[in-house]
Amino acid sequence: MQFIRSLYFTQYLFYGLTTAVGLFLLAFVFPALLLLVKVAFGVFVVLALLDMLALFSQSKGVFARRSMAEKLSNGSYNDILIYLENKYAFPIQAEIIDELPFQFQKRDNLFKARVESGYTQVIHYTLRPTKRGSYRFGAINVFVNGPLKLVKKRYRFAQDQEVPVYPSFLQMQQYELLAITNRLHEMGVKKIRRIGHSAEFEQIRPYVAGDDQRTINWKASARKSELMVNSFQDEKSQQVYCMIDKGRVMQMPFEGLTLLDYAINASLVLSNIALRKQDKAGILTFSEMISNIVPAERKATQLNRIMEVLYNQKTRFLESDYELLYAALRNKVKQRSLLLLFTNFETLNGAKRQLPYLRKIAKHHLLLVVFFENTELQALLQQSTDSTEEVYVKAIAEKFDYEKKQIVKELRQHGIQSILTSPRHLTVNTINKYLEFKSRGMA
Template sequence: MSENKTSATTKSLPVIRFFKDLFLNNRFFYAMFGIILLFVLSFVFSPVLEIAKLSGLVFLVVVVVDVLILFGTKKGISAKRVLPEKFSNGDANKVWIEISNDFTLKMFCTIIDELPFQFQQRDFYLSRAIAANRKESISYEITPKERGEYEFGGLHVFTSSRIGFAMRKFSFEASKIVKTYPSFLQLKKYDLISLNQFNLQFGIKKMRRIGNSFEFEQIKDYVQGDNIKDINWKATAKRNQLMVNQFQDEKSQQVYSVIDKGRVMKMPFEGLSLLDYAINSALVISSVVVRRHDKAGVFSFSKKPENFVVAERRNAQMNLIQESLYNINTDYSESDFGNLYGLLKRKVTTRSLLLLYTNFASLDAVNRQLSYLRAMNKSHLLVVVFFKNTELELLKNQEASTIQEIFDKTIAEKFSYDKKLIAAELNKYGIQTILTSPSSLTIDTINKYLEIKAKGLL
């Protein structure tokens, strides 16, 4: 009895699979609607009845032929999704689909790839006509807006012939997870900056160093602004004109990217939070620092400092920094600058450049933390990086025609002016600042680092 049940179930499996993979196209329903309309008209015009019967018979035969084309062979469509090892956050990442048509006819394919839920896109599909016995590669781009794991679902290909009444579904690929890391693609963009100390990049000016020097490079003619302590009197006597010693900057100085992961950094800009912009910038500046023979380190803080990576210039340093930045998550709490200062006193004993990524909304918020910022700046060179509100900047520059628009514009100008007051207040106590838009954050931070190195401030 049980053997008979098993054999019956086995026989029914191909039938179930057939109906599961068979789909009817819109063209099928349009043709059926036309035939039904002919039958309805035949009640009024009797000669139309024969035409309706003939059309129904032809339609049935064509549908059977179409189904036989799709299901009459074991071969069909094969497809594979090719994913990168990891995604770059905030950048366009390519995904490839390799699809092969093993039918002896040209087939029309609709490819549905189940994207991770983070994209919230349920109508994504690709259409492609593939010739008989041909293989093609199709690519599309996705731009993740947050770090973490992205899980892809199944890959489905709905195939139809030129007739187009029926479709056959082919399913491939089990779920696959890809991790999204801070924007490592930006590293290639800014790579050349760190290879040559005389490189120029848009927004970056080559500046002549006027501070103290460290390592001898060459003797050059004196120009106004050079330090008179560097005059080489022997060379001056030989050339009968002032000559000065030129030095290279001191190597292996410590640079820490300090990231505020409190609630103020969750403000969004073009889909990415300020925290993610800061993380992307910290990754790029760390790469530039290491390539320019300095020591790069990172850590984050809110209630307490975390994700600490000691500033080093070893081979695996960038991997350590990338993993640390990947694991930074906000806890939506108020940031404690007192704990940050305590960590710096304990763990960062050598004078270092501190790039502090945070966001101050008002002058009062700065004044509450000013004592800690001044204390940090005494032992280290502190650069506070905070953000313009780009939406308010746009509103400020718009023309106002109504009372409500005038009111909105006035408030926007007030908040924009407050940001400038914050920068002026910090500069008054010798604290360097970068007030920038999120989109210009990376280039402005690199520019500031190169300026500090050129002036020998560290």
């Protein structure tokens, strides 16, 4: 039974059988061909049996395994590796089907490979999950052609794997690496000009590309025979909280991810940068109730705590309670802090309803409200109009776009900092604002 389940016929075998049937029919018209057809058919059957014998004479002719990280990064392209080892005495042509988690809704994950005898082939592909949570991979199916490519043998490696998908730690590591090498500008992070040198002097160190030339210490450079610069450090131990709205306004999708996921990914990156700046990072999530509060700290385990909390966040489909948010901040956050509120306002009236509570929060903390451009509206605004209906649609889009800009103006009039950004540029714009606050001594 196992033999039958693992035996498959190739298209070449079907072509041969179809040709044989055609020749037999032709032999009824030309009887002289019958003997030749019988001989050819017999040779074909023998070749098929030899091909089958070569494949099935060895019970474990190939071996395959999947390799990936212990956790995947949401919204990023994650590397998946399949190692295929050929234990046959001849080269093989193989088709590999990897059973992906149902969340990807992908059934054509097929790869083809040629592997020499005794060698291992590495198949590499990437996956981009768009939801946090648990993902289960199924078996690896390998279909191996015989030397004559007439039959196939199926190998099934039951490598069921369950892997969690966390907020985008790959994006966080990418920003961290660029920060270490002074190449953050490649991601769009601006070089913020420090206003004066109110920051504390830290050390004299060697010059590296990207350093401000005005900080060169010429006396130290002359002594060392290389360029040396004065290094300054920002004020430390400031509290930075990322507050994430989980209400229904954050369910809107963009490029597969919800606005909530974009806010979560940006919060993880910003928390890591704040910790590297020697600040204290914390998280608060809320909707119609306060869901989670991670007090701002600077411990070595703080980033892992933040990641574990962000991993479990889900959108709640009720309107968020900003009065409750204000009460929680007054009760839990006693020290003046930088608060980054990730939310979304689609209308000016919606923002005005929450404005009294935002003004109260801004009295005690430095508040930055981060909300999103409607990218679909931007696409409509750039289209030409050819009909009356399109004119009306574009007019409505312009109204909503205007209201977004009015929200920024309204917040500014009440002394509240804000960012209106597309989801794609959320992380960069948030980092730029944070660094701007640090350079001005506001944070």
